[in-house]
Amino acid sequence: MRFGLSRRFFHFLFYISVASCTLKTAGPQIPTFVETSNTTRVNPAPEIVVSTPQRNPTNTTAATASTDSFLVATPTPFDLLRMPVSACDQIRIEGDTTIPDGTVLEPGEVFIKAWKVQNSGKCKWSPDYRLALYQGDALGAPGAINPYFTQPGSIYELIIGTWPPQRFNINPGEIVDLVIILQAPSQPGSYLGTWALINDKGERVEPVFWVSINVVENLDTEHASPWAGEWNINDPYLSSQNLQIRIFEKNTTLFSSFYNTRGEMNLITAWSGKDPFLVNGEYGSPSQPTGNTLVWSMLPGSKDQFQGVNYFGRFTPYPWCGSRPDAPFPDPCLLTLPKED
Structure with a gap:
């Protein structure tokens, strides 16, 4: 199991929150939409x-x-x-x-x-x-x-x-x-x-x-991320619904987003370090004062499953895991964090 949690993660624990255009005089004309049977x-x-x-x-x-x-x-x-x-x-x-x-x-x-x-x-x-x-x-x-x-x-x-x-x-x-x-x-x-x-x-x-x-396709595949692409994840807000997300990575920073069951925007931002298979990050509404903490770690030898934890208005870690669309969720879902000295 790979760890090496950054100071960012422990910093988050102190700040857990409880939770183009219409017709113009210039520019492109709006396309003509034709209703079809499809x-x-x-x-x-x-x-x-x-x-x-x-x-x-x-x-x-x-x-x-x-x-x-x-x-x-x-x-x-x-x-x-x-x-x-x-x-x-x-x-x-x-x-x-x-x-x-x-x-x-x-x-x-x-x-x-x-x-x-x-x-x-x-x-x-x-x-x-x-x-x-x-x-x-x-x-x-x-x-x-x-x-x-x-x-x-x-x-x-x-x-x-x-x-x-x-x-x-x-x-x-x-x-x-x-x-x-x-x-x-x-x-x-x-x-x-x-x-x-x-x-x-x-x-x-x-x-x-x-x-x-x-x-436009990015031809730089030398630094391809193991996290990029589609994932199924469980809902961090404790509903029974599973979510689908697609992760985009830029310069060791992971970005994704999802909408909760009330149709509200949520942003996921995480960072990888020396271990590219372990990320620390946060999620939540872009307007909330600080994000809810997350830690994700891919299973050893696998790029199709990850275990994780999140702290949504609680000090007790809650399982937050994911898998590629053609893979099952890991069991257990909860990532076991190392104990502090």
């Missing part, structure tokens, strides 16, 4: 009926919300194409705070998309509003999530504790950033996902808006 559903999330957008077959990869779309169960199915349009709500896209159209990303790269938006309607946006995939590729997100509104023009990093506080009530006329954590697909190509805000009456807020990226 619908795509985001699994295993809500039954959001979408159709495949008409794209340029010469230069792009058809965008779908299938193989690279993860997670989580959301309670209400939305048929966005047939959903009534709100007469009271309206959204205006002021611009892209992050990830302008055509941004180049690596396969599997975790990224933060933020739109600068205005509540240009007559109704207040309440905590019961949802952000839902309207067309195209979900880019790692469920089909419906809680929108994350915050102060406009903020700096967003894949580091827990660096985001400004979330806003839950947006009055008419207010301008905010609408932020979502996404992940580039594993295959190179051009991808586009169109999103819509849904009000508390189940009505679509117009207009819709989108994120557009280009995924």
